[in-house]
Every structure is written in C-alpha cells, then in structure tokens.
Amino acid sequence: MDKIILTGDRPTGKLHIGHYVGSLRRRVELQNSGEYKKTYIMIADAQALTDNIENPEKVRENIIEVALDYLSCGLDPAKATLFIQSQIPELCELTFYYMDLVTVARLQRNPTVKSEIQMRNFEASIPVGFFTYPISQASDITAFKATTVPVGEDQLPMIEQTREIVHKFNTVYAPVLVEPAALIPENEACQRLPGTDGKAKMSKSLGNCIYLSDSADEVHTKIMSMYTDPLHLQVSDPGHLEGNTVFTYLDAFCRPEHFERYLPEYPSLDELKAHYQRGGLGDVKVKKFLEKIMQETLEPIRARRKELEKDIPAVYEILKKGSETARETAAQTLSEVKSAMRINYFEDQELIQRQSEKYNSGN
Numbered sequence: 001m002d003k004i005i006l007t008g009d010r011p012t013g014k015l016h017i018g019h020y021v022g023s024l025r026r027r028v029e030l031q032n033s034g035e036y037k038k039t040y041i042m043i044a045d046a047q048a049l050t051d052n053i054e055n056p057e058k059v060r061e062n063i064i065e066v067a068l069d070y071l072s073c074g075l076d077p078a079k080a081t082l083f084i085q086s087q088i089p090e091l092c093e094l095t096f097y098y099m100d101l102v103t104v105a106r107l108q109r110n111p112t113v114k115s116e117i118q119m120r121n122f123e124a125s126i127p128v129g130f131f132t133y134p135i136s137q138a139s140d141i142t143a144f145k146a147t148t149v150p151v152g153e154d155q156l157p158m159i160e161q162t163r164e165i166v167h168k169f170n171t172v173y174a175p176v177l178v179e180p181a182a183l184i185p186e187n188e189a190c191q192r193l194p195g196t197d198g199k200a201k202m203s204k205s206l207g208n209c210i211y212l213s214d215s216a217d218e219v220h221t222k223i224m225s226m227y228t229d230p231l232h233l234q235v236s237d238p239g240h241l242e243g244n245t246v247f248t249y250l251d252a253f254c255r256p257e258h259f260e261r262y263l264p265e266y267p268s269l270d271e272l273k274a275h276y277q278r279g280g281l282g283d284v285k286v287k288k289f290l291e292k293i294m295q296e297t298l299e300p301i302r303a304r305r306k307e308l309e310k311d312i313p314a315v316y317e318i319l320k321k322g323s324e325t326a327r328e329t330a331a332q333t334l335s336e337v338k339s340a341m342r343i344n345y346f347e348d349q350e351l352i353q354r355q356s357e358k359y360n361s362g363n
Contacts (some may be wrong), residue, residue, distance in 0.1 A: 003147050003148060004040070004146045005027075005030060005031075005040065005150065006042065006141050006149055007040075007041060007042070007149060007151070008041055008043060008085070010044045010045075011043050011044070011059055011066045012044050012058060012062060013062055013065070013204040015069040015211070015212050016204075016210055016211045017202075017209075017211075017294075017298075018192075018202040019069075019212075019271055021193055021252045022152050022192070022193065023150050023151075023152070024070070024075075025073070025205075026150055027041065028075060031076060031080050032079070039080040040080070040083070040146065040329075041083070042083055042084075042085050043066050043082070043083070043084045044153075045063060045085050046085045046086045046136070047133055047136060049129070051120055052126055052128075063084065067082065067319055068213070068305055068309065068315065069305070071304070071305075071308050072304040073301055076175035077321070081133055081322045082319060082322040083319065083326035083327075087323040088143070088326055088330050090327065090331050090333070090334040091139045091140075094139035094143055094334060095096050095132075095139040097341065099132065101165050101169060101172075102165060107132065107135075110158070111157045112134070113131070115340070116130075126225070130280070134157075134158050134161045135165070136163075138162040142165075142180075142332070143333045144326070144329055145178040146178065147178060149180045150183045151182050151184060152184065152185070152192060153192070155182070156182055156184070158179075162179075162180060163180065165178045166171065166178065166180075168352070173341055176337055176340045177337075186237055193210065193249070196209070196227065197226075198227030198246075212302075213302065213305055214302075216295055216298075216302075219291065219294055219295060220291055220295075223294060226246055226249075226290075227243065228246050228286075228287075232283060233282065235279075235282040236279050237315065238277055238278060238279040239276040246283065246287055246290055247276070247286070249290055250286075253290075253293050253305065254293055257267065258296075262289055262293070264279065273342065
C-alpha cells in the first residue's frame with residue numbers, strides 16, 4: 001500500500017514555534033524523505049468556522065498567514081499538495097454519510113472533544129458543527145486515503161475515532177477506506193510546547209506565543225521575559241528544571257552543534273542542566289543561549305517569508321492549484337464510497353437493467 005500523509009492547521013492566526021516543533025518541522029522532513037508517495041497539507045478553514053462562525057473574517061484573513069508560514073518553513077508545492085478545506089465540497093458529503101456510523105454517546109466520550117468544549121466554555125450551547133468535527137476530520141483523512149497523520153498526543157483520540165469509522169464502514173459496506181496511523185513527535189518537549197509565561201498552552205489569546213514571523217527584536221523581548229524558576233532568585237541558588245520554560249524550549253530546539261557555536265564551555269545540554277540545578281548559573285545566561293538558537297532557527301524562515309510576501313497572488317495560485325488537485329482525489333474516494341453504499345444509482349447499470357426487467361417482464 002502506498003504511504004500517504006494528511007495533516008493541517010486551523011487558520012485562526014499566524015503559526016508559532018509550538019506548531020513548528022510539534023508538526024511543521026517534521027512535515028518538511030517527511031515531505032523530503034521520499035518515503036511517502038503523496039503529502040496533503042490542509043488549511044482547515046471549515047473546521048475553524050465551527051467555533052468562529054460569528055467572526056468569519058478572522059478565518060478568511062488568516063488563510064494567507066498560514067500559507068505563508070507553510071511555505072517559509074519549507075513545505076514545497078512541488079512535493080506536497082497544499083489546499084483549503086472548504087474548497088473540497090466532497091468532504092462535506094463524506095461527513096454526512098459518516099454521521100450515520102457514529103453515536104452521540106460516542107462523540108461525548110471523545111476526550112479531545114470534551115476538553116475543547118470545556119476550554120471554549122460551550123457547556124450546553126455547543127454548535128453542532130463543533131460537536132461533530134471528529135467526523136469531519138475522519139472525512140478529511142479518509143478522502144485522501146491517508147496512511148499516516150502527524151499529530152500531537154492530545155489528538156490521538158481523534159485518530160482512534162477515525163479508525164472506528166473506517167472499520168465500521170468497511171464492515172457494513174465494502175473495504176474501501178484506509179485505517180490511518182498517528183505519527184507523534186519523538187521528542188516529548190515537542191509534543192506540547194508551553195507558552196512563554198509557563199502556561200501549558202501556547203495561545204494567541206494568552207499573548208504567550210513566539211510566532212514564526214516575529215522580528216528578531218520581538219523574539220529577543222519574548223525570550224528575555226520568559227518564565228523560569230520562581231525560586232531561583234540568586235545565581236548561586238540551586239535551580240529547578242520542572243516547569244522551567246527556558247529549559248523546555250532548549251529540549252525542543254537545542255542540538256549539540258549549538259554548544260560548539262554559542263556556549264563552548266559546556267559539552268552538552270545535560271551538563272548545562274546539571275550546573276543550573278546545583279547553582280551558580282544565572283537565568284540570563286541560559287536565556288541568551290536560547291535566544292541565539294531561536295534566532296538561528298527563525299532567521300531563514302523570516303527571510304523566506306519576506307520574499308513570499310512580495311507576490312501574494314502567487315501564493316493564492318499555489319492554494320488554488322493544490323485545492324483542484326485535492327478535489328480530484330476526494331471525488332474519486334467519494335465515488336468509491338457511494339458505490340460501496342449502493343447509492344450511485346445512475347452509474348449502476350445492473351440496477352437499472354434489473355428494474356427494467358422487473359417492470360417489463362409481463363409485457
């Protein structure tokens with residue numbers, strides 16, 4: 001079986017470094033690996049509207065922001081199909097059919113749905129579209145027969161729900177759909193990068209993000225004000241690593257060669273951590289080291305983005321062509337699904353012939 005990737009993001013704002021270490025960096029590596037026959041990257045605007053229906057302009061304006069971030073990070077339209085979810089109407093039809101395969105009780109048990117409903121304070125006023133978005137996500141994945149879906153650990157229940165839908169469909173109708181497997185980041189720190197303020201979630205609304213498009217000055221300001229260890233008041237004080245955002249970011253971004261370039265007095269991150277824990281190492285020195293790593297990481301992304309911003313119509317053309325390609329694939333899957341469900345009435349010549357014989361047999 002051909003290996004195919006499907007992944008994407010909701011266009012509710014510019015992408016930040018949490019997106020980068022959690023998925024974007026890995027997507028570029030997978031795209032370039034030659035291991036996968038096809039890579040589909042979706043801008044999930046329809047999904048974003050499920051909890052932004054009163055602010056559609058927010059979603060509309062951020063389509064281009066996400067596309068610019070994708071391209072500036074190295075996603076290549078010659079190797080990956082970049083498309084906009086709402087431009088593939090076949091996904092809506094697949095979602096409608098899959099709804100018959102899932103109970104309300106099963107959706108209510110989905111841990112990711114429960115968590116996000118609570119986070120958004122929906123309580124009893126849950127938009128139906130938001131409540132059922134695991135089914136929509138299943139249609140996104142199965143429309144392209146994705147074998148692999150790169151996700152964070154918090155999204156594993158969504159993949160499991162997709163697998164259940166695929167199994168139920170294939171059992172009831174015919175083995176048309178492909179069960180996907182989740183691909184989670186190997187580096188634990190990359191799975192859920194905290195905000196600069198130490199809060200568990202990096203979020204635009206909390207103002208604790210470092211965006212991929214931030215200027216060098218903005219990155220400097222955000223890193224130097226990052227949350228560390230509140231008990232580490234003096235340089236001589238022993239420091240704590242748990243909950244220390246600076247060290248979490250170093251776990252996610254630091255490589256051995258960074259010590260050779262920026263902090264040669266330490267052979268490794270383990271040695272830096274050990275010195276901090278026993279005391280005698282100040283937060284400012286560690287933050288300056290982190291800043292050099294982050295500037296090195298983000299500078300080529302910023303430079304590519306500036307070039308891309310000079311020709312915005314070309315970026316929209318990439319999305320248009322990608323959406324056309326994606327729609328062709330989704331249409332083929334939908335045709336197979338309708339055939340398996342035996343609702344392809346006008347293409348089913350056997351049905352037409354049988355009914356014709358039935359009503360004309362006595363003439």
